[in-house]
Amino acid sequence: MTNPSSDSAGAPAQPVSPPHVDLEVKDAQIIFNRVWAKLEDEFGRENLRFPKELILLGGAPGAGKGTNTPFIMKVRSLTCEPIVVSALLDSPEAKRIKDAGGMVGDREVVEIVFRKLLEPQYADGAILDGFPRTRVQVECLKLLYDRMIELRREFYDTPLRRYFRQPVIHIMVLFVDERESVARQLRRGRIVAEHNEEVRRSGVGELMEERATDQSEEAARHRYRVFKEKTYHALQSLREIFHFHFINAQGPLEEVQENIIKELQYQSSLELDPQTFDQLRRLPLASEIIVHARQELVRRLDDYEFQKSELFHRVLDFIEARIMPIVKRHAISGRAQINSEDPLLNDPEALAMLIDIFSERGYHAVVDLHRIEIPEQVDLKTGRISCRMKKVFRIMVSFLGSEIRRGA
Structure with missing residues (x-):
């Protein structure tokens, strides 16, 4: 009779699986250098052309990232679809890594994201949703920015300079508190x-994704805490380096979008090359010259009356007699053009008075001078034509016209 115990003792021992070892190198500098070297070797250094503007979009679960992304794109005049990292991780490249038994870790994420950013369609700017999410990815982003600045300096005095513009990176976080996040999820x-139930019942429409975290309060709370502990803190760590925008997303959509507009208003000092900005800053901003425009207008009009009353009254008489009858006939359109050769308008100060008077009365006036040569004499021997110069002042007056129709 066979002894089972002796048989089992004589059988070869089953191999024991070694404990899983995470072979991914967690040193961000090493990861970045490997990815960068690979891209530089593949594309060439002169073709490492990353977007001029990057908006790194993060948000608490239920904060409205999907709802507000198209609005953010519109505010920043971006036309390319946002880069959603979770979707990139379902790409063929990421699937090949997983099919080969690998894990999509920081190194793979960094490489996939960097490759995507090099696509020409993102040259002017891109919204990046879901990056960075770990400390390693944060450090790799900092290193990327440093390299972008380095490339800019390297190619600044070459014909390739236009491909290496001053980079601008925004960190935008849409935030709601835990209670609101759970309720929205x-x-x-x-x-x-309810939608999917109706689709299954009627056979009309398409099924929507049902997230497990949207079905359980506990799961929804866990998802929020993961966001706070990982993604939020990763993005917060960049606020000292890049432009950080904290958007309160608790309120109604209109209020949230108003907050987004305020945060993303164009700022030339941040977006232009410093050399370009230094040249432009010689000219005042429109917002600066209008600050005291009303007070300045009042002061000028009073000066006209008390110091140059004779000319001032002549201009008023001219407007009343020659311009206003035509303006009144255009009350519906709110736009009138008057041509005049009156010698009064040859005086630049009279023109200034005319414009100020219309401004005070609520109109917008623009004066354009047209010089027309009028033939007067022909020399029959030489064929030379003598002309006189005719000056025609075109006065454009615009204002809010009348609505002839109200309703249907």
């Missing part, structure tokens, strides 16, 4: 469930 779950 669960509400979204109910809406999706």
Whole structure:
């Protein structure tokens, strides 16, 4: 009779799986250098042309990233679809890594994201949703910015300079508190469930994704805490380096979008090359010259009356007699053009008075001088034509016209 114990003792021992070893190098500098060297070797240094503007978009679950992304694109005049990292990780490249038994770690994420950013369609700018999410990715982003600045300096005095512009990186976080986040996630779950139930019942429409975290309060809270502990802190660590925009997304959509507009207003000092900005700053901003425009207008009009009353009254008489009858006939359109050869308008000060008078009365006036040569004499021997110069002042007056129709 065979002894089972002796058989088992004589059988070869089953191999024991070694404990899993995470072979990914966690040193951000090493990861970045490997990815950069690979890209430089593949594309060439002169072709490492990253976007001029990057908006790194993060948000608490339910904060409205998906809802507000198209609006952010419109505010910043971006036309390319946002780069969603979670979608990139479902790309064929990422799937090849997973199919080969690998894990999509920081090195793979950094390389996939950097490759995507090099696509020509993102040259002017891109919204990057879901990056960085770890400390390693944060450090790699800092190193990328340093390299972008380095490339800019390297190619600044070459014909390739236009491809290496001053980079601008925005960190934008849409934030809601935990209570609001959980409520929005669960509400979204109910809406999706009702929609899918109707689709299954009627056979009309398309099923929507049902997220497990939208079905359970506990799961929704866990998702929010993961955001706070990982993504939020990763983005917060960049606020001292890049332009950080904290958007309160608790309120209604209109209020949230108003906050976004305020945060992303154009700022030339941040976006232009410093040399370009230094040249432009000699001219005042429109917002600066209008600050005291009303007070300055009042002062000038009073000066006209008390110091140059004779000319001032002549200009008023001219407007009343020659211009206003025509303006009144254009009350519906709100736009009138008057041509005049009156010698009064040859005086630059009279023109200034005319414009100020219309401004005070609520109109917008623009005066354009046209010089027309009028033939007067022909020399029959030489064929030379003598002309006199005719000066025609075209006065454009615009204002808010009348609405002839109200309603249907």
